[in-house]
Amino acid sequence: DAKTTQPNSMESNEEEPVHLPCNHSTISGTDYIHWYLQLPSQGPEYVIHGLTSNVNNRMASLAIAEDRKSSTLILHRATLRDAAVYYCILRDPFKAAGNKLTFGGGTRVLVKP
C-alpha cells in the first residue's frame, strides 16, 4: 500500500494561512488523496479529498502536485478551533483495501493567538 509522510507538528498564528504538506511518492493512479482532522477527544472528521485537480470546499483547499507525489492542505485563515491533528490518507476505491482508512501519525497543528 502506498504510504504518506507528514511533518509531526506545525505552528501557525491565528488568522494566518496554514500549509500542511504530505508526501506520497508511491501513489498509484487510482489512489485518491483524503484529509481528515481530529480534534482532542473526538473522532476523526473528513476535510477534503481529490485525485488530480486542486479542490476547494468551505473548510479548506487541497493542492495536488502535477506528478501527484505530494499534496498540500491549505487552511486559509487559521482559527483556534483549527488546532487539531490532520491526517493525509490515500484511498483506492477500486480495491478492497480502499474500504478502510489507513492513518499515519498526522500533523499536529498548533494555532497561536
Next chain:
Amino acid sequence: DTGVSQNPRHKITKRGQNVTFRCDPISEHNRLYWYRQTLGQGPEFLTYFQNEAQLEKSRLLSDRFSAERPKGSFSTLEIQRTEQGDSAMYLCASSSGTTGLGGTKNIQYFGAGTRLSVL
C-alpha cells in the same frame, strides 16, 4: 439523526474482565467500521461490516475480540479477558459504502469513541 453514537464514552475495567461497546451508525449507512487508537498514534483499522456481513478483520483483532452487527444496524465490539495492552480509544465509523467510481468519496463519519482503561 445526529451522527454516529458510541456507548459508553468511558469504561474502566480490571484485567481479565470482559467488556462490550456499542456503536449506532448513521441510519442510512450500510458500512460500519471499528478502529483502535492509542495515545499519540493515528487510528488503526480493526474490522468492518457491510450490512450484517463482517467483510474484513485486521490481524490486530485477536481471538479475544469479537464484533457483531446482527441486523445490519448497530454493532457491538466485545473484548474478553481484557489485558492492559487493550487500553485505548475504540472508534466506530459508518459510511454509505460503494466501490469503484461511485465510491470515490465514501466519507467515513466517526463517533466520539469509547475510551477503555484496563487496570
